[in-house]
Amino acid sequence: MAEIRINATGGVKLYDADDSHYAQILAGTITANTDVMTLGHAAVVMGTKLDLNGNNLILDADADTYLDGGTVDDVVDVYVAGAKDWKFGANSINVLSGTTLTIDSGATITNSGTATGFGGADPSSADGDTLGTASAEWSDLYLADGGQILFGNDQEVTLTHSADSGLLLKHTATTDDKPINLVLQTGETDMAADDVIGKISFQAPDEGTGTDAVLVSGAIQAVAEGDHSSSSNATRLEFMTGASEAATAKMKLSSGGDLTVTAGNIVMGTSGKGIDFSATADSSGTMSSELFDDYEEGTFTPTVSPSSGSFTTEGTHTGFYTKVGNLVNVSIGIDITTNGSASGHINITGGAPFTSAATGIIHTVNHGRETEMNGNSFVAIMARSATNISLLSPPFGNGAGYSVNGTYRAA
Numbered sequence: 001m002a003e004i005r006i007n008a009t010g011g012v013k014l015y016d017a018d019d020s021h022y023a024q025i026l027a028g029t030i031t032a033n034t035d036v037m038t039l040g041h042a043a044v045v046m047g048t049k050l051d052l053n054g055n056n057l058i059l060d061a062d063a064d065t066y067l068d069g070g071t072v073d074d075v076v077d078v079y080v081a082g083a084k085d086w087k088f089g090a091n092s093i094n095v096l097s098g099t100t101l102t103i104d105s106g107a108t109i110t111n112s113g114t115a116t117g118f119g120g121a122d123p124s125s126a127d128g129d130t131l132g133t134a135s136a137e138w139s140d141l142y143l144a145d146g147g148q149i150l151f152g153n154d155q156e157v158t159l160t161h162s163a164d165s166g167l168l169l170k171h172t173a174t175t176d177d178k179p180i181n182l183v184l185q186t187g188e189t190d191m192a193a194d195d196v197i198g199k200i201s202f203q204a205p206d207e208g209t210g211t212d213a214v215l216v217s218g219a220i221q222a223v224a225e226g227d228h229s230s231s232s233n234a235t236r237l238e239f240m241t242g243a244s245e246a247a248t249a250k251m252k253l254s255s256g257g258d259l260t261v262t263a264g265n266i267v268m269g270t271s272g273k274g275i276d277f278s279a280t281a282d283s284s285g286t287m288s289s290e291l292f293d294d295y296e297e298g299t300f301t302p303t304v305s306p307s308s309g310s311f312t313t314e315g316t317h318t319g320f321y322t323k324v325g326n327l328v329n330v331s332i333g334i335d336i337t338t339n340g341s342a343s344g345h346i347n348i349t350g351g352a353p354f355t356s357a358a359t360g361i362i363h364t365v366n367h368g369r370e371t372e373m374n375g376n377s378f379v380a381i382m383a384r385s386a387t388n389i390s391l392l393s394p395p396f397g398n399g400a401g402y403s404v405n406g407t408y409r410a411a
Helices: none
Strands: 004-006 012-015 022-025 028-030 037-039 056-058 066-068 076-080 083-089 092-095 148-151 157-162 166-171 196-203 216-224 235-241 248-253 259-261 295-300 303-308 313-324 327-338 343-349 363-370 377-382 389-392 400-409
Touching: 303 313, 327 343, 377 400, 389 400
Parallel strands: none
Antiparallel strands: 004 012, 012 022, 028 037, 056 066, 066 076, 076 083, 083 092, 148 157, 157 166, 196 216, 216 235, 235 248, 248 259, 295 313, 303 343, 313 327, 327 400, 343 389, 363 377, 363 400, 377 389
């Protein structure tokens, strides 16, 4: 027969009609409040189900944290401290407005299916959201080899990683007049003289030797030449390099177009190149070139011999030259200690550092003068395509000295 039994440990067993099955409450107590049963054990074992029939399942003592399954069919609302934070429906879970979902450190969210928007931050529309805020910024951004940042609604400007090389900034439009334009802007509202408007610097900060090696090695900067106003934005470009220092300006291009080299030289690295004066007015003759492509100065040692006889003893012979374009200026000094049997002309071999031009008149070196005896003048000439200079009928004698100064056209 059906009966209720209480065992020695306080457990209550409810037996069926033939005593073959029972339901039990282990170590439970019934309080004075007839509407509440408090169970002393940590676990309650249900044989089949707990049916609340649409009522709330209260989870705390003051009844403000509970599960509400009776408001809407097939929907369970989760209330915590009286606020509805979660909603569970058929195939849906909603974190409700005003509720914060926090993923603790060490936790992982994995998308093993095809959930849309999972782990993404796609805006609801074009230009509809930001990545981070003014007070909550992201720290680092990692992109794979070949990763891109695309700008604009048409993504026409791209910044692309070139693996193991650098970054490529590109305007993707293929029509005319679509250059890429990188503008360095300052936010200053009062540009004064010598204010730097923008600067590109070059540095090797990880160089192991340190000290000078890790300083800025080079830079290009735009500097205001004066106070900017509604009628002036005069600016110069400064090209900066370092030797054993942080890079300093070595060349400046002014707002008026003047180029100033403050240290070092202008070096023409290719023969035949130079300074082009083609913007200047041409002569009435036939102009062949307006390129200043050569300048040189130096010394040479002339060798002399008379056209007849020989010198017994020669002194010191010196030569100086300056070449400007294709014009060569020479200054030659010759000392003869003992004349011997020399007479006629004096030929100076190695008398010019450059070969004379192959066309035109025979080159006449401006003048020659015997300086040590009587000071008489003579004529000095060069043949075409030659380096020798001939002194025509100079005075001969012991202790004679000859000075030759002149200009000729080089080949």
